[in-house]
Amino acid sequence: MSLELSEQELFRRKSLEELQNAGINPYPAELFEVNAKTTEILEKYPTDNTLFQKVSIAGRMMSRRIMGAASFVELQDSVGRIQLYIKRDDICEGEDTSFYNNVFKKMMDIGDIIGVTGYVFTTQMGEISIHVTELKLLSKSLKPLPIVKEKDGVVYDAFSDPEQRYRQRYVDLIVNEGVKDTFIKRTKVIQSMREFFNAQGYLEVETPILQAIPGGAAARPFSTHHNALNIPLYLRVANELYLKRLIVGGFDGVYEFAKDFRNEGMDRTHNPEFTVMEIYVAYKDYLWMMDFTEKMIEKVALDLHGKTQVLFGENQIEFKAPFRRVTMIDAIKEHTGYDIKNMNESQILNVYGNLGFVKDPSKGKAKMIDEIFGEKCEHNYIQPTFIIDYPVEMSPLCKKHRDNPELTERFELFVNGKELANAYTELNDPIDQYNRFYDQMKLAARGDDEAMFIDQDFLRALEYGMPPTSGMGIGIDRLVMFMTNSNSIQDVLFFPQMRPEKKAVQSTDEEFAAIGVPELWIQHIRKAGFNTLSALKEANINKLFNDLNGFRKKNKLDIAAMNLAELTEWISKI
């Protein structure tokens, strides 16, 4: 990024000054009365063209075509765009045409926010437009916007650089069609789910983000430090253990839309902070929760799209309940041919090896089964599918299966080959829970760095008694990706995590002046590439001398040539 203002930015700053000199406040304080939206006009006017004959509307000027004494402007408000027809004699008073010729044509630019009043009509080309009778500048734009044009669905000169789109999301939202809609849909997804939960009387709650023991999921946490208590604290990786404490406390159902934080890799489907909805309902089991989950997702699809089929990439996903249910063992049998039912650890190790995995003694039975599933099965489940009944070691917070103590009552929902939701019949036997935590410690000792810590207070809560409960967590970012046909998590987060932007350092004018650089030279020295005093000092003085005078000559600067003595004098003062 250049430190200097571009020519276009300089023009706009000059226009700003000229506006002020002309007595026009480029940033007026008073409200601007708006009585219509662009899309509302475009929808209603064709059916009744007596409407909108005294319309007042505000937004951003996105394009401008000046045809002599008349101009066409595209005005963009929060919902859409409409064309304005601006005629010199209609916005000027009497013979004085300066408002049109100077203020509108010269001092205003694409990107400025304006308010207009006028009446709606249809142009000869058949486009519904506003014939402007009054025009007011509401906010001057000093940075030129990227100009994106579109005709018949073809976009020209799209603003597409991901770095700029994500770092400057505001620009992305202004110029790229459809970006706003994705985020509106994101909010609708959450609203739809909230309605679904509230209708059944479940309580939305908030639980700690800063946790002394980061529990509830096997993941590496971010750590921080609390000064007053002088203890380490962690950003939560899950809120599960807190929500279950609330079920112990006597709520029938609690849920939270939670930001979780995991200190792991970033890619198209992972951001360090992400949103998860977790819900826990007393006196239910995972079979009930499957019904509940598929109904919830069906409702979300209907609320967003009015139908249950949603296009994702090349796949048409059918979210109509009920979803298919497959046990993990059947899934592995189906996709590898191996029936691992009733196998012990060494038998599974064999299968694991046969399937081409590298044997690793730190990996327990469950971890191997999980890898086999992840590698061989997961990607096959394009249509929503519940995978159920996971091995017990993989699920330390989940109740053992009612029919088979090797398994747990757990399901994960897969869509388009990706995990979307995860749920259990929750473990509420405190002794069993203690033993499972203990097993996790042993796994940790074997080298599994994702094994969980023991949360003593959570065990204490279970000792008081937790009703049979089912809990479910669902990744909101992923759900939104599916519902908006977004290929990347960065497209459904307003501000995805990025590496910090490089900040170019620059010495101030005062610092340059302090070593004796004449005011006239300061900006030219910067422009010639010497932004800091230390850059001057480090440069070879003869090269510096040549560079600066070369710059002067090349740019035909109307200032005296630099002499070497003068230059040496500056450098000596740094």
Next chain:
RNA sequence: GAUUAUGUAGCUCAGCAGGUAGAGCACAUCCCUUUUAAGGAUGGGGUCCUGGGUUCGAAUCCCAGCAUGAUCACCA
């Protein structure tokens, strides 16, 4: 973290057998009273990501770094 691609004007991109840096849009000036991504004419605008190296000469070739994307690893 690994591999790889990309980084040139405000935006989108050409240029790269090494020899004065280009286009479209945007911008400026002038002309034009209803245009439809674009009315006409003329013009200005560049640390070719950064730093080294090779060379008489580097946007172009080599090395390192930075940023971004993709793939993989990591992520139940």
